[in-house]
Amino acid sequence: FGILYIVATPIGNLQDITQRALDTFQSVDLIAAEDTRHSGLLLSHYGIKKPFFALHDHNEQQKADLLVEKLQQGVNIALISDAGTPLISDPGFHLVRKCRQAGITVSPLPGACAAITALCAAGIASDRFCFEGFLPAKSKARCDKLQRLVEEERTLIFYESTHRILDTLEDIKTVFGETRYVVLAREITKTWETITGNEVAQLLAWLKADPNRTKGEMVLIIEGKINSEEKQFNPQAIQALKLISQELP
Numbered sequence: 462f463g464i465l466y467i468v469a470t471p472i473g474n475l476q477d478i479t480q481r482a483l484d485t486f487q488s489v490d491l492i493a494a495e496d497t498r499h500s501g502l503l504l505s506h507y508g509i510k511k512p513f514f515a516l517h518d519h520n521e522q523q524k525a526d527l528l529v530e531k532l533q534q535g536v537n538i539a540l541i542s543d544a545g546t547p548l549i550s551d552p553g554f555h556l557v558r559k560c561r562q563a564g565i566t567v568s569p570l571p572g573a574c575a576a577i578t579a580l581c582a583a584g585i586a587s588d589r590f591c592f593e594g595f596l597p598a599k600s601k602a603r604c605d606k607l608q609r610l611v612e613e614e615r616t617l618i619f620y621e622s623t624h625r626i627l628d629t630l631e632d633i634k635t636v637f638g639e640t641r642y643v644v645l646a647r648e649i650t651k652t653w654e655t656i657t658g659n660e661v662a663q664l665l666a667w668l669k670a671d672p673n674r675t676k677g678e679m680v681l682i683i684e685g686k687i688n689s690e691e692k693q694f695n696p697q698a699i700q701a702l703k704l705i706s707q708e709l710p
């Protein structure tokens with residue numbers, strides 16, 4: 462059998478490719494990609510020319526069978542997406558599942574992923590988090606989804622588009638309250654990289670003040686609900702206790 466390599470590619474800065482990714486592209490027989498024209502340009506930047514196979518969200522289930530057949534015939538394949546790590550809000554899951562069921566080796570090559578890259582710089586708890594991908598496009602469905610997450614204590618990570626960011630933040634303000642802390646990581650690894658954190662109402666006001674602030678690709682990170690045990694101590698009471706304890710022998 463051949464091997465299926467899952468290869469991460471940069472999310473904006475072409476220098477973020479790994480040496481192993483480049484070596485793998487050179488060694489495989491075929492590259493499965495979402496947008497073969499886009500990926501052709503990316504790989505030609507690194508001087509790589511290989512046959513491509515188109516694998517999109519809408520044709521993945523049926524095309525995966527064809528790729529599995531090729532792997533069974535000994536063809537080595539690298540799966541890439543337009544940017545970042547395949548399968549993370551990108552195609553690949555059905556293919557990987559079918560390969561594993563067929564006993565084909567799936568070898569992952571780590572690299573850029575927007576969610577993880579954003580989390581690293583957000584200054585929000587990173588020990589426990591949930592990745593929620595894209596929120597629904599329609600406000601009612603989006604609010605319902607957010608409502609189901611309102612008690613979540615872990616950090617919440619979402620992908621969002623420039624067209625919806627203001628509406629989504631309005632919904633977050635309504636559902637989570639004006640003071641919930643949110644970080645917007647925009648154009649990470651690119652020229653206009655901006656990582657901004659604030660209470661959601663303030664973040665919204667800041668974004669509305671300049672339309673350029675809502676442009677580009679973005680990750681939204683919401684601080685999880687503060688544990689209710691911590692919350693029940695009011696800050697003034699804690700301050701008073703500190704003062705009293707200083708007076709104690």
Ligand code: SAM
Pocket residue numbers: 472473542544545546547548549550551573574575576619620621622646647648649650651678679680
């Ligand atoms: N598989 C990719 C990954 O590993 O990050 C994500 C693919 S998803 C279709 C594309 C979304 O990822 C964008 O809409 C945006 O929310 C986020 N994204 C990708 N590149 C980004 C960047 N440079 N800065 C901020 N967000 C980015």
